[in-house]
Amino acid sequence: MNYLPLQIIIGIFVLLVVFRLSKKFKEGGLKTSEFIGWLLIWIIALVAFWLPQSTSYLAGLFGIGRGVDLALYLAVLTLFYLIFRLYLKLDKQQKDLTKIVRHISLKDEDNRDN
């Protein structure tokens, strides 16, 4: 089976993402650790698509039959983790929002009294 078209598409996609990432990093929108983290993730994706055998090798180390399976497991785990983080962040923002609304509500009331 010929994976070349897929590999090229993914390659272009990753290049675009990395380009945007480095632009954002230069503008100061990303911390160095964040930049490196994201860069690594996308480079790993690129390697996984261009050298599929490498994932099989890694999978073997973990006792998983196919490289694709390992990639899938990791992807699901990462997604769960990210969703969890997102949930916590959202929850915190909701609480902050309540604080602001409460503050305004109590302040408005003071003003009405005066």
Next chain:
Amino acid sequence: MNNQLTIIIPCFNEQETIAQVINGVKDFGRVAVVDDGSTDQSFERAQATGVKVLRHLINRGQGAALETGDRWALENGAETVVHFDSDGQHQAEEIPKLIEPIIKGEAEIVFGSRFLNKNHKMPWLKKWLILKPAVKFQNLLLGTNLSDTHNGFRAVSRRALEKIKITQDGMAHASEIVEQAVKANLKYVEVPVKIVYNDFGQGFGSGLKILRDLIFGKFNK
């Protein structure tokens, strides 16, 4: 008017009942309505009764509204606070009975209980499928021995209010109050109350939501 007793009524889109509820309780103490971002005429109708009305710019949930009311009450010299629903479920004439243990110095928090009242009628499906398991779960989790949960009719002393801070914006605040009371070693009692049911009670779905809020609430501290 008795400023030391402050009755806090959180209100979200209750324009049909709010004025009647306020007029029913205002003889018992100072009333503070917290309009939780209602989109109907609740705020205007509450204001028309002449009581104090605080307003949330956007809807933040009953727990959030109660906490706003609590903070206001503390800042304005309340000695005892009563939480009262805006939908007409609670009976105003039961307020003196509810605050009695606090005034006598027997407790810092008084929870209204539907189950202590033997003659109390409630839909049995709701009772056995939702309320009873919720109470059991709460007792198990907190080591309490309460007969009821999530019935928003309660009285809190100033001393207790200074220690309790509601962070659960949604309906999970009821469990949170119990939890904080236990942690702060505040003395609590239950008093039988009568709840009049309307169609807007909480179903099984919102019970699950409360559970979720309680669990996730643990992570963000």
